[in-house]
Amino acid sequence: MFRYDLSLYSDLLHKREFDLFREYEENEESPSEHRNVRDLRTGMISLHHFTKNQSIQEQLPDFHATMNKRLQRLISEIQQSKDVGIVMNRDIPAEEIKEFIDSLSRLSPSCAFHVLNVRHSETQSRVTWKKVSGTGRHSIREVWFNDTHPAGNMEDGNAEWWLGNYRIWKKMLIRAFVLRKKKQKEDKV
Numbered sequence: 001m002f003r004y005d006l007s008l009y010s011d012l013l014h015k016r017e018f019d020l021f022r023e024y025e026e027n028e029e030s031p032s033e034h035r036n037v038r039d040l041r042t043g044m045i046s047l048h049h050f051t052k053n054q055s056i057q058e059q060l061p062d063f064h065a066t067m068n069k070r071l072q073r074l075i076s077e078i079q080q081s082k083d084v085g086i087v088m089n090r091d092i093p094a095e096e097i098k099e100f101i102d103s104l105s106r107l108s109p110s111c112a113f114h115v116l117n118v119r120h121s122e123t124q125s126r127v128t129w130k131k132v133s134g135t136g137r138h139s140i141r142e143v144w145f146n147d148t149h150p151a152g153n154m155e156d157g158n159a160e161w162w163l164g165n166y167r168i169w170k171k172m173l174i175r176a177f178v179l180r181k182k183k184q185k186e187d188k189v
Helices: 004-013 056-080 096-107 165-177
Strands: 024-027 034-041 083-088 112-120 128-133 139-143
Touching: 004 056, 004 096, 056 096, 083 096, 083 165, 096 112, 096 128, 096 139, 139 165
Parallel strands: 083 112, 112 139
Antiparallel strands: 024 034, 128 139
16 A cells, blocks of 8 residues: 555554545556555555456455454554554655654554654665654654665556665665564463
8 A cells, every 4th residue: 555644544543444445446557467546535545455357346345354454453563562663655744754653652652663764865876864853762764765676667667666676675674673573472381
């Protein structure tokens, strides 16, 4: 999913229901094997949830069930976590990101949220890091680099354009976050 406001995402989390794509339109020129579907109310776009071998209407019940299940699981994970790392790729003011973090904090007041906002710049020849905010438990950092897929953009006919510069993404994510596995409780006999 892409092209949605953080306030929309926040609303979905607080409502605890994925009720989008009731009214939609399809971009039938999608080069992918999946349909390019846009929610008319919010502008959110789905690129890989609807196959072309079945009508959108037939796929909606399963789509909504899947998205609601994901939403519930995400809410549960946030509420059980001490720290949550969020990676986004948005050209928005830091204030909007702070408002989003504040909204998430209402879901889980004891959780610390750490946002990494990836900023695309075609003229950027190297990766540049910038700390935007780091007050209290929460933090916002930006990382700037040329996020163009090595094989080109959508305009170049590259169906994998949305992956961006995946080589830099991988290195950047490893540097940005220390990924920890959730500890599993084991019953001892």
